Amino acid sequence: MDAKTWKNPIIAWVDKRLPIFTMMQHDLVDYPTPRNLNYWWNFGSLAGIVLVIMIATGVVLAMHYTPHTQHAFESVERIMRDVNYGWLLRYLHMNGASMFFIVVYIHMFRGLYYGSYKAPRELLWQIGVIILLAMMATAFMGYVLPWGQMSYWGAKVITNLFSAIPLVGDAIVTWLWGGFAVDNPTLNRFFALHYLLPFLLFALVFLHLVALHTSKSNNPLGIDVKGPQDTIPFTPYYTVKDMFGLGAFLIFYLAFVFFAPNFFGEPDNYIKANPMQTPPHIVPEWYFLPFYAILRAITFDILFIPAKLLGVIAMFAAVLVLLFLPWLDRSAVRSARFRPIYKQVFWLFVADCILLGVVGGHPPEGVWVPLGQAATAFYFAFFLVIMPLLSFIERPRPLPSSISAAVTGKGVGISAHGVAE
Template sequence: MSFPWAQHYAPKHPFMRYMDEKLPLPRFIYNAVGAGYPVPRNLNYFWNFGVLAGAALMIQIVTGIVLAMHFRADASIAFDSVEHIMRDVNAGWFLRYAHANGASMFFIVVYLHIFRGLFYGSYKPPREMIWLLGVVIFLLMMATAFMGYVLPWGQMSFWGAKVITGLFSAIPVVGTSIQQWLLGGFAPDNAALNRFFSLHYLLPFVILGTIILHIWALHIPGSSNPTGVDVKGPQDTVPFHPYYTAKDGFGLGIFLIVFTALMFFAPNALGHAVNYVPANPLSTPSHIVPEWYFWPFYAILRAFTSDFFWIPAKLLGVLAMFGSILLLFFLPWLDTSPVRSGNYRPIFKKFFWVLVADVLILGYCGGSAAEEPYVMISQLATAYYFAHFLIILPLVSMLERPLPLPNSITESVLGEAQESASLGAGGKSPLAPAE
């Protein structure tokens, strides 16, 4: 993102000038997250979630590296090695609870980040590549979380691996071969545990690399904003530092308070008690469910209970589950409204909140037993989920009459009269630092 009014890095100390010439890392940081990166002046706290997601990922990487030093990817001792971490390793209980609950906090932040993007139209051109990379990050997170949940080798870990990998057997002709290839055998055992451990260790670094691409893509068109109006001049922006580093710091403080409260006072609230029982292939748990952040997609999977002509219900469920995520890739082209922000789209706003309620209902049904009325509710909620993106959103885009947009970001913040006064003062933002 290149603004002619952006401040430029000019080191004064001889050593910093030398570094800037030989390895311009300070310049890169200054232009990426410092005063050299102008951002819209009207961003609210919903724009904190990107930084919070990055913080959550770093917590997962640091705690995961230390946990990997003590974990043993062997089906005969994996469960005991986790107990060893909890009981014998110095601060092992802290590391394990931080890692387990950090995954939940990571998904909470990312889900809020996604719904913020949906409401404010952050997926619309020219930011569609940012959105697409974000969906890739979400898929990588889901794969990483699933493989990590298998590693403790408790009852839910084992049977979760068996059920989820068994979904691939629904694919005609090659499904069983794919399942056996993933597991390294006919059932979850040493081969599967080693593969999942290796990939669980590797994928967070792949996620980190994709996040760098995500941020890089963000810096080309610049950040979106609550109005959806493009930046028109220096009066519409402020430097990222110190204005938004301070705001992100406040948000990070709230995040850490919630995270530590969960970790110290309710560390097992989001887990399953049955996973504290060693894996037993001969004893099936009465209620097999994945972690809570997979529940909406699990409800979609279980919503298909009858064959459709020659297509088995299991295959329909698998296609719908993966399709519910892949559908997000096409969102920039499904929503054709020229207005980005939901604040100026009255009909879209109502359907957005219906979608939020629909996803929450799917999540509740996904965590419930596979019985009535939850199956029927899942079917209705699944039908609405796909209808929202494939039918309602395109129709609303064509038929809706949006509210009038402000002429600029500054007008939305200060009002029309004060904007004119600001422009009369030289077109410079009153919050911009002096040259």
């Protein structure tokens, strides 16, 4: 829509000088969206809404929180008891973190299933991976703020991992801590960064959406849009669908907030941090458990590299490998619907991630050690061996000629590239 066509004179005046209304019309109303998107495509907008909820509740919580080791724990208790609706703000924020990871993990598995990381969406996917890393850093630092037992010991264990880096490891740990122990300077910088990073996330999400609207949405068939018959305008069709999804999600989210607010939490974090008393079992939040399992899976040195360093490398590699996914998977077909072997391996991979999560929640002893090692081996084999191999050995099923042909039931299989032959 051209600026001239705005009927409201104020909107027309603003838009002529700063075309935000034209941009919104273009990206939120007219945006030609594949007509066959299913509910798995709701999770991107849900993630965006959760990010806004996290920032809104976080900013108000910060007005009542004191980033000092002597006061942090009590200031959180005060928020829970004395601040008007403080309990609600805190429970929304605490459970919001878990919701954020649930939504984003589903969003990523959706991408993995439908091949949304493949050309031309490689950069869109990679920005997503950077978003995931920023989210993890934000969540980790946020968990330290209430200064409970698990906050303190979690921070100590995870920051200490960097000491495994040869030569400079100890210096890095001192630099991270801002001293020679996890103490007040550590808490202070974690608070500053925990406040800063969500705004960086916001900027990254903006880039993510620019990339999305440049390469356009993928769809469950994984074939390209061939013309206007394959798309519908984003508004009203997908705005309504996204609102419905939001309603369903809010029921789920608020059920935890109001009826089981500590379900995802750790009881030990209601005990004030005590550097003189190590909790019997230090566990991170559930969304880090698969990575925690990978960290602890390496129990042996390889040549001159100590097991601890290998574990740290494996944990970071588990996320960073995602950056290379568009080039590890060479299959010409995007959607798992048409990839009979990949479809099954995908579900094995989902089961493997859940298993890693279960392993991460148990102490590293007995059967959990070999189980964690096998699950870690499969995790990396999925990306580094199975994906590249399947690109060559799998015979994809024939693709429909177009999205419109498929949704109207006239789709006949044609070429592996989705191009009518």
